Amino acid sequence: MAPEISTKNRLANGGYYRSLTRNMILTVIVVSLSPLILISSLIGYQFHTSYQDKVLAHLQEIVRKHEQNIDSFLNERLANVAMLVRVHSLERLSSEAFLKEALSLFREEYGGVFVDLGLVDEHGVQVAYAGPFELKGVNYADSEWFKRAIRSPFYISDVFLGLRGLPHFIITVKPTSARWLLRATIDFVAFNSLVEATQLGTTGSAFIVNHNGDFQTRPRFEGAFHRELLTGFLSRKTLEERVAVFENDDPSGRTFLYLMTPLKNGQWILVYQQAKTDAFADLYRARRWALVILLLGGLGIVGTSVLLSRRMVQRISRADREKEMLNEQFIETGKLASVGELAAGIAHEINNPMAIMVEEAGWIEDLLQEEEFEEGANLDEFKRAVKQIKIQGKRCKEITHKLLSFARKTDPKIKVVQLNDLVEEIVALCEQRAKYSNIHIHMNLMPDLPTIHASPSEMQQVLLNLINNAVDAMEKSGGDIDITTRVDGAHVVLDVGDTGPGIPQSNLARIFDPFFTTKAVGKGTGLGLSICYGIIHKIGGEISVNSAVGMGAVFHIRVPLPKIDGETGTPRS
Amino acid sequence: MAMAVVMLVDDEVPFVETMTKRLTKRNLTILSAFSGAEALEKLKTQKNVDVVVLDVKMPGMDGIETLREIKRAHPLVEVVMLTGHATVETAIDGMKLGAFDYLMKPCEVEQLMAKVEEAKRKKGAQEQKILEARLKEIIGRGRG
Numbered sequence A: 001m002a003p004e005i006s007t008k009n010r011l012a013n014g015g016y017y018r019s020l021t022r023n024m025i026l027t028v029i030v031v032s033l034s035p036l037i038l039i040s041s042l043i044g045y046q047f048h049t050s051y052q053d054k055v056l057a058h059l060q061e062i063v064r065k066h067e068q069n070i071d072s073f074l075n076e077r078l079a080n081v082a083m084l085v086r087v088h089s090l091e092r093l094s095s096e097a098f099l100k101e102a103l104s105l106f107r108e109e110y111g112g113v114f115v116d117l118g119l120v121d122e123h124g125v126q127v128a129y130a131g132p133f134e135l136k137g138v139n140y141a142d143s144e145w146f147k148r149a150i151r152s153p154f155y156i157s158d159v160f161l162g163l164r165g166l167p168h169f170i171i172t173v174k175p176t177s178a179r180w181l182l183r184a185t186i187d188f189v190a191f192n193s194l195v196e197a198t199q200l201g202t203t204g205s206a207f208i209v210n211h212n213g214d215f216q217t218r219p220r221f222e223g224a225f226h227r228e229l230l231t232g233f234l235s236r237k238t239l240e241e242r243v244a245v246f247e248n249d250d251p252s253g254r255t256f257l258y259l260m261t262p263l264k265n266g267q268w269i270l271v272y273q274q275a276k277t278d279a280f281a282d283l284y285r286a287r288r289w290a291l292v293i294l295l296l297g298g299l300g301i302v303g304t305s306v307l308l309s310r311r312m313v314q315r316i317s318r319a320d321r322e323k324e325m326l327n328e329q330f331i332e333t334g335k336l337a338s339v340g341e342l343a344a345g346i347a348h349e350i351n352n353p354m355a356i357m358v359e360e361a362g363w364i365e366d367l368l369q370e371e372e373f374e375e376g377a378n379l380d381e382f383k384r385a386v387k388q389i390k391i392q393g394k395r396c397k398e399i400t401h402k403l404l405s406f407a408r409k410t411d412p413k414i415k416v417v418q419l420n421d422l423v424e425e426i427v428a429l430c431e432q433r434a435k436y437s438n439i440h441i442h443m444n445l446m447p448d449l450p451t452i453h454a455s456p457s458e459m460q461q462v463l464l465n466l467i468n469n470a471v472d473a474m475e476k477s478g479g480d481i482d483i484t485t486r487v488d489g490a491h492v493v494l495d496v497g498d499t500g501p502g503i504p505q506s507n508l509a510r511i512f513d514p515f516f517t518t519k520a521v522g523k524g525t526g527l528g529l530s531i532c533y534g535i536i537h538k539i540g541g542e543i544s545v546n547s548a549v550g551m552g553a554v555f556h557i558r559v560p561l562p563k564i565d566g567e568t569g570t571p572r573s
Numbered sequence B: 001m002a003m004a005v006v007m008l009v010d011d012e013v014p015f016v017e018t019m020t021k022r023l024t025k026r027n028l029t030i031l032s033a034f035s036g037a038e039a040l041e042k043l044k045t046q047k048n049v050d051v052v053v054l055d056v057k058m059p060g061m062d063g064i065e066t067l068r069e070i071k072r073a074h075p076l077v078e079v080v081m082l083t084g085h086a087t088v089e090t091a092i093d094g095m096k097l098g099a100f101d102y103l104m105k106p107c108e109v110e111q112l113m114a115k116v117e118e119a120k121r122k123k124g125a126q127e128q129k130i131l132e133a134r135l136k137e138i139i140g141r142g143r144g
Helices: A007-012 A014-087 A090-094 A096-113 A144-149 A188-196 A227-235 A281-368 A379-408 A419-436 A456-473 A528-538 B013-025 B036-045 B063-073 B085-096 B109-143
Strands: A114-121 A126-130 A154-156 A168-173 A180-187 A205-210 A244-249 A255-263 A268-275 A415-417 A439-444 A452-454 A479-488 A491-498 A542-547 A553-560 B005-009 B029-033 B051-055 B078-083 B101-104
Touching: A014 A096, A014 A114, A014 A154, A014 A168, A014 A180, A014 A188, A014 A205, A014 A255, A014 A268, A014 A281, A090 A096, A090 A114, A090 A126, A096 A114, A096 A126, A096 A180, A096 A188, A144 A154, A144 A168, A168 A188, A180 A188, A188 A205, A227 A244, A227 A255, A281 A379, A281 A528, A281 B013, A415 A419, A415 A456, A419 A439, A419 A456, A419 A479, A419 A491, A439 A456, A452 A456, A452 A553, A456 A479, A456 A491, A456 A528, A456 A553, A528 A542, A528 A553, B005 B013, B005 B036, B013 B029, B013 B109, B029 B036, B036 B051, B036 B063, B051 B063, B051 B109, B063 B078, B063 B085, B078 B085, B078 B109, B085 B101, B101 B109
Parallel strands: A439 A479, B005 B029, B005 B051, B051 B078, B078 B101
Antiparallel strands: A114 A126, A114 A180, A154 A168, A168 A180, A205 A268, A244 A255, A255 A268, A415 A452, A479 A491, A491 A553, A542 A553
């Protein structure tokens, strides 16, 4: 705020305080919230990334282990079959009894993993078979797996339904020089359970697909897996990471994480899928809490800053008002003092000529008593005129004396004051104005009222304000003003009562507030009573008012009696 | 013989002149002075002055100062202070310094007459006492 704008303007302009409040609130909020937000977002981001990395690394580790498990499972099963082929001759393998025995041995050893065993010749005809199905003599020449298996020493097929109509896959082993191969069927359910064992959280599951995206195991949860992901995985250039990570949204909008790793020499792909919200559940929970705390803290800061700023601005505005009031009081006192000085000067200057005029008139009066004038025709007229001059002179004298006594007391110095005298003086000053409004002032002054310590000019001001207010209140209706002085305990009490319209209850509390006025704009400053309040409080007194609408108003002023010195009985100053 | 010899001291010449006429007419012998210094000067030669009517507010040597000087040089001369309302306090100070009384300006000539007579009586009584004391002393000495 520019310095040339006075306090008064600021007071008149509530906008100043509003913008002050706003600026304070904004400053507090910005200063306290911005580091909070910066720190929490920085730490949040760091925590987020590192936690995510950690979770991903953990998942990758699990998937890698799993992949190793599955690979070793497949390799072991392959080794089982290869063992049979290597150890036993074709003749023995062609014997169904031997195959049955071998199968039961396998089943005993590895649970229900092996379903059946069969020997297939180079034409694709199953020449020997051991297992639950009637598959002896079946020709596999046209089946996909046979075409591939006959060309390589080992082969593990994709999952297919085959002749039996159940999902399964087969392992074949063909001796290097042989024209036949041994086929073993692996139970899909057993294999499936091996893969399914990898389940984490509520949505985490693993499954195997081949390059075409055909499920090789039954996924626990379909999720949003589709072929494009697979193409993405297969087309990636770098194979540094064995386990690749992808993200994809499912139709319902949930984001899933996919971890993929090649199996079975890259023919199959092990896919682990988990909803992101599930995988990072802890992270998200922590983030939610942090957000809640941040939000509550922010609200707290905003609320506190608003409250504090409001309170502080209220204090400031109160201090401003008090300062303004003090200023006004100071100016008022100064004004009164200079008016007083002026009045005193004029009164004194007028007093001397007035004295001479009165004396001259007296001299004429003296002369008129001489004999030579006894016969004068207009003697009586002369006498009357001279008497009139003297009467009017006396009137002037009274006026100048009032002015002089008023001026004499425009001084804020504390003196010994006889309240009764002050009351009489002020009443004499106000009586004329009151008379015009048909108001009668009655004084009921306690004789021998103890003196008090106060500034006579300020006490005059208080009395003048109170009487003027009373006169203003009854200007139209007329009425009575009663001024009473009395002693009550250790106080001198002055009551100024009027028979005016009274003060409404709602105004009583604010009546001593500066700038509170019910008078017309330009008529009252709203400072009169607040100045009285200030003056009376300064000398340790109290000012109060009793009033009700239609009952008039009584102002009470209580001023403490000066402390008496025990021995001398003189007031201590 | 005049009732009393009164010296009027005021810087307002017309006031002093009119007052002189009026008081002379009332059988007082009036001496006038227009400043404190002049009054003191005249008092040195005029030993028969009974009462000084002294304006408090005068340029130069003011009433209080004049009063102090008068009382110092002529303790028996009574002084009546004449004052505007604003200087009542000075008048009170004056009485503490030995002034007989004070009057507020403009005053009734009768009031002034009354005060002067009173002052003159007091002065007379004072002189009487001094005379008696002196007589007593002489008598006492005679006996001794």
